[in-house]
Amino acid sequence: MRALLTPGVLLLIASALLIQTSAGQDVDGGWTEWSLGGSSCNASCGGGTFRRLRTCNLPAPQGGGQLCLTEGGTRALTETEHAPCNTHACATSFSEWGNCTAYCDKGKQYRSSVCGDAPCREDQNQFVREERDCNTWNRTECPSPCLTKNCPEYAICEDKSDNVEPKAVCKCTMGYEMNKAKSFCLRPPPTTPTPRPIPTLAPEEKTVAVVVSKTASTVLIIFVGLTLTLFLLLRILTPDRVIQMNMEIAIISAHIFLMFPPGIVDLPTLCRFVSILVHFFFTACFMFMMLESLHMYSLVAYVVKKDGLFTRLQNTLIGWGLSIFIVLVTMCFEYENYGGVYHCWLQLDKPLCTGQYIPIIAIMIITFTLIEAAGAAEYAPLKDVDKSQRLSARISQRSNLAIMPLVFASWVVGMLSEYEQDLALYGTFGVLNAVVGVVIFFFHSTGNQQVRAKLVKMAQMMKRRRRR
Structure with missing residues (x-):
């Protein structure tokens, strides 16, 4: 927020503008856009106000031109007013938890704050989203995770599920070994046989x-x-x-x-x-x-x-x-x-x-x-x-x-x-x-x-x- 311009400062600005104005040209002053003028909303929701400011320098009055006309009908170089802000309702509760993001597996559930009778929008300062873990796995009712598990060549899927979560593990066959990334099966290098101990007689x-x-x-x-x-x-x-x-x-x-x-x-x-x-x-x-x-x-x-x-x-x-x-x-x-x-x-x-x-x-x-x-x-x-x-x-x-x-x-x-x-x-x-x-x-x-x-x-x- 910028500091508010004092009347003395504004007067000096106006005088300088008048001095620079040529004698043969008259220009009326024009208002700038409203700015916060150093003030913030005094309420986060439910309707508050803040002070805003505009100045008469777009353009500035020149020659015999007039100052800007305020909302009250007077001529002035500046104008301030109180405007409404954060008019949306305050958050009073949360919505119901949404569906779990996973089917027959562990996932997340989400809910958001409610502002009045409708969910708060994400651009409102009352918007809050909460999450929690969820688990929809049921070992007796859910299908085996191996049905959707894609194992690499030379590997088969083994169902290792328990009552808590589904588990599907790819296991290499035919003597192959899984690489560290678990992405494909490798043929193991030939093993070096253990040297036969030399037999001896007394x-x-x-x-x-x-x-x-x-x-x-x-x-x-x-x-x-x-x-x-x-x-x-x-x-x-x-x-x-x-x-x-x-x-x-x-x-x-x-x-x-x-x-x-x-x-x-x-x-x-x-x-x-x-x-x-x-x-x-x-x-x-x-x-x-x-x-x-x-x-x-x-x-x-x-x-x-x-x-x-x-x-x-x-x-x-x-x-x-x-x-x-x-x-x-x-x-x-x-x-x-x-x-x-x-x-x-x-x-x-x-x-x-x-x-x-x-x-x-x-x-x-x-x-x-x-x-x-x-x-x-x-x-x-x-x-x-x-x-x-x-x-x-x-x-x-x-x-x-x-x-x-x-x-x-x-x-x-x-x-x-x-x-x-x-x-x-x-x-x-x-x-x-x-x-x-x-x-x-x-x-x-x-x-x-x-x-x-x-x-x-x-x-x-x-x-x-x-x-x-």
Whole structure:
């Protein structure tokens, strides 16, 4: 509010205006708009008054012009009056509370002040709005909040409502996890598996395990070595015998590398080299048993008259060549997993295990299929068949049914014993190796027609000597 102009001030203003007026021009004064003039309404509602002011300077009187005419009919430079204000009725009560802003949920209710017989307007100083919380949720009557809940992809809605309020929670499925903003489901990163603790044996148990396994490998090497020596001395190099000889060389070589001391684990390159060769020689061992079963099938099923499908050189190249190929393919993908932290056998906790087992199991399936096919039906005989070779093939047919499962069991138990560092498995491995050595010596020796002929000849000579 501006301060009220005093009569003295107004007189000075009028005099100045009169002095500035030119002698030849007369202008009557005009009123300005009403202003508050330093006063405010003396009541907030129900009708009050305030003093207002206007001045005669729009325009100011000039020359012989007249002053402004007041409401009372007089001429003056200023005029004041009392005008009505805040004529609206005063607020006497509040309206009823309005509807809740939420349906079957928590919300707000509002009410406003009433001025007389009508609600107060928002531009009136008596206008007041009040609010309060409300809850229209009823668990038995209201629909599930999941009906209107939009969950992201790979998520489902779970109704978690109670008697107080509705609750709908989106839960990710199929192993997905909700992001922090609860806006979409994320595929969790692959978890790093907990490293397997390295199994250990007590020093005295480890000594026993090493002695048992090395002794058993030595027994196998001795008996299979005797088999090789026997046939070399007898100069028996028939096609079937060459296959068996290669199989015997493979299994002896595998066990020679198993004889390496446990300390080579401290030499990673040497340990990996030993692991690769153990894999290679055991694979070759099973490969030559499969070739032996194929040779046997060709004779028993009358596919050929004698000497089998392949020559001695072909059998040798196929057996070692396919074994090299299998190991090279495995090395292309799993070279770093050959060897180990505490052993140099083939590892069972790496994908390398697949490259070890699948080819050998496939070879065994083919071998047993050929053995079964050879004895499953009667085949039309061929003329001029070598009967002694066919008899040896039938013996080979039955001997492989014993040798192959024993070699496979020895191979698997050997890997498990090293992987688990289990004394009982080491003992089982030792027994199996000894049995494998004896079985190979017996069946390979008695299954060959030339050895059988020499044994028969030796038996006859012994009988003659007794008669004398």
